[in-house]
Amino acid sequence: MRIAVDAMGGDHAPDEIVRGALLYRTSGGPADIVLVGRGEAIRGALGNRDRSGITVVEASDVVAMHEHPANALRRRPDTSIGVATALVKRGEADAVVSAGNTGATVAAALFTLGRIKGIDRPALCGMLPTTAGKPACILDVGATPEAEVRNLLEYAVMASRFMESVHGLTRPSVGLLNMGEEEEKGDRLRRETHVALRAAATLNFVGNVEGRDVMRGTTDIAVCDGFTGNVLIKGLEGTVDVFREAIRDDIFGGPLGKIAYLFGLLGVRRMRHKLDYDPYASAPLLGVDGVSVVTHGRARANMLRWAIVVAERAASGGLISAIAQSAATTARP
Amino acid sequence: MRIAVDAMGGDHAPDEIVRGALLYRTSGGPADIVLVGRGEAIRGALGNRDRSGITVVEASDVVAMHEHPANALRRRPDTSIGVATALVKRGEADAVVSAGNTGATVAAALFTLGRIKGIDRPALCGMLPTTAGKPACILDVGATPEAEVRNLLEYAVMASRFMESVHGLTRPSVGLLNMGEEEEKGDRLRRETHVALRAAATLNFVGNVEGRDVMRGTTDIAVCDGFTGNVLIKGLEGTVDVFREAIRDDIFGGPLGKIAYLFGLLGVRRMRHKLDYDPYASAPLLGVDGVSVVTHGRARANMLRWAIVVAERAASGGLISAIAQSAATTARP
Numbered sequence: 001m002r003i004a005v006d007a008m009g010g011d012h013a014p015d016e017i018v019r020g021a022l023l024y025r026t027s028g029g030p031a032d033i034v035l036v037g038r039g040e041a042i043r044g045a046l047g048n049r050d051r052s053g054i055t056v057v058e059a060s061d062v063v064a065m066h067e068h069p070a071n072a073l074r075r076r077p078d079t080s081i082g083v084a085t086a087l088v089k090r091g092e093a094d095a096v097v098s099a100g101n102t103g104a105t106v107a108a109a110l111f112t113l114g115r116i117k118g119i120d121r122p123a124l125c126g127m128l129p130t131t132a133g134k135p136a137c138i139l140d141v142g143a144t145p146e147a148e149v150r151n152l153l154e155y156a157v158m159a160s161r162f163m164e165s166v167h168g169l170t171r172p173s174v175g176l177l178n179m180g181e182e183e184e185k186g187d188r189l190r191r192e193t194h195v196a197l198r199a200a201a202t203l204n205f206v207g208n209v210e211g212r213d214v215m216r217g218t219t220d221i222a223v224c225d226g227f228t229g230n231v232l233i234k235g236l237e238g239t240v241d242v243f244r245e246a247i248r249d250d251i252f253g254g255p256l257g258k259i260a261y262l263f264g265l266l267g268v269r270r271m272r273h274k275l276d277y278d279p280y281a282s283a284p285l286l287g288v289d290g291v292s293v294v295t296h297g298r299a300r301a302n303m304l305r306w307a308i309v310v311a312e313r314a315a316s317g318g319l320i321s322a323i324a325q326s327a328a329t330t331a332r333p
Numbered sequence: 334m335r336i337a338v339d340a341m342g343g344d345h346a347p348d349e350i351v352r353g354a355l356l357y358r359t360s361g362g363p364a365d366i367v368l369v370g371r372g373e374a375i376r377g378a379l380g381n382r383d384r385s386g387i388t389v390v391e392a393s394d395v396v397a398m399h400e401h402p403a404n405a406l407r408r409r410p411d412t413s414i415g416v417a418t419a420l421v422k423r424g425e426a427d428a429v430v431s432a433g434n435t436g437a438t439v440a441a442a443l444f445t446l447g448r449i450k451g452i453d454r455p456a457l458c459g460m461l462p463t464t465a466g467k468p469a470c471i472l473d474v475g476a477t478p479e480a481e482v483r484n485l486l487e488y489a490v491m492a493s494r495f496m497e498s499v500h501g502l503t504r505p506s507v508g509l510l511n512m513g514e515e516e517e518k519g520d521r522l523r524r525e526t527h528v529a530l531r532a533a534a535t536l537n538f539v540g541n542v543e544g545r546d547v548m549r550g551t552t553d554i555a556v557c558d559g560f561t562g563n564v565l566i567k568g569l570e571g572t573v574d575v576f577r578e579a580i581r582d583d584i585f586g587g588p589l590g591k592i593a594y595l596f597g598l599l600g601v602r603r604m605r606h607k608l609d610y611d612p613y614a615s616a617p618l619l620g621v622d623g624v625s626v627v628t629h630g631r632a633r634a635n636m637l638r639w640a641i642v643v644a645e646r647a648a649s650g651g652l653i654s655a656i657a658q659s660a661a662t663t664a665r666p
Binding site: 131142145146177178179186187188190210211212213214215216224226227228230231232233234235236237238239240241242243245246247250251252253254256257259260261262263264266267268270271274 | 479511546564569
């Protein structure tokens, strides 16, 4: 197996991306890695470390974090994400991983790999650590701003296959993100989707969930339109940041706080461990005809390493064919 | 001034509600309080404390937290929220405050007080403490599940008047909650609303904001449809709870944690103070023709006291007439 990694994508590219690839290999990762980007920069980041199983493919250009992705990809044929995705299309890699501009990763996947037959719109999973001690996902978190019933139904199916083949769950539970638990709650889209989800035999639909359920891991999967999902996941991430800063600056800030930190260190580690989501911060873009894994722009080596693991599991676990099969058999509303 | 308080609404009614009313009075609150509910229970909660400025109005029935609000109000004429809202309609009170079933408070206000002329749909403010050290509001957080451009524009106008007359802000800044900062981001509703907000002369519209901006207080007001706002605010509250538990159990849980707590106590207080939102957790339902303040179901005495302060300021600051005037002069899209 070979996994193409966009070496130029992300806030800490190429150094942390290259370090992540090396970490994946030294920790026993079986897939070969193709680092795609500016050869000189990549070789500089590799230094004189063991490069076995790692090759470099040249791409001279990069889509910047704030560029308009579709325009950039159309006009510039030699971007790292474009070249890396083309490797998957040509069968020279089994998956692509990027910490770069998410819109560009989505656009490259749509243009180059296309959609899986029977899937109307792609969806991005937002992965979260939960207090239930297991990962959960919300989707769509922004691949498709507007959704209809059909789309939400497809998101539920795709995420179920993803949580099975990548995270090893059996019959992952699906919740419909809504304004209340009762079936009649929410807007027209939610009320109609509730009925459609209940009727879908291939899904373990348990009912409506609310915003507060997501961090609790009430269900393995929470389904919503891309607008709501995007606002929610950014809100949750922002709140996590606010608390991290408050714990660091307010609780452990002053001179007494520094003493408190010495005694509280084990506890801080316990909390960090519980809420650590490096291992599952990454998820494939669901619905495209090839494995394209999106990870955080701020990913460092350890998160990148786990993104490669997700790509490897999605490719070896047959995620794409599982989605294609489900798409062919799921009744449309 | 007289403020009607639904003494039976909320998780800790009537004791904490009654205590909140007493706290309001003993801390110098100028308004008289009318406690509405089961007289015997209220008098029990009042005990033999100083009741000056406090009267009791009998209402034998209560809308429970999980009842269907409109049905309950239609069928049962003697609920505490129904009777309290009717006092405002008849001019026997200047505002109503409730920690009970939010849907019932909204339904009672709509049925009894009606909408302000020129306002299409009501909106509920979600108030948040922010790291900027000042309150911010998101609306709508669930009064109206589906919104059109006109509604979002009206929400922005109503919240501006609210932040001025109740929180004393001058030209409060308005952000449109969206998937990105760029004008062209989001679904059709957001793109069209962005244009309408930019054109509204009575607003201090600063552009799009994202989910992470809300807890940061990037703008004083964040505008969105009631579905998104409801999911987001419950998500944020859920995350705050998760961190509170983690700080208590993980960091300060074990024997070492208890020592850490001794040294970290001042810091914990500092953080609590920064994120304390009792003073502004409550907000009027905006768009109805009378002051109806909604507070948390889990409100205890201190939060209830502040809810009465919000009602008093909204009534004395002329919130309703300010909204009515803005509604008459704001150009519709």
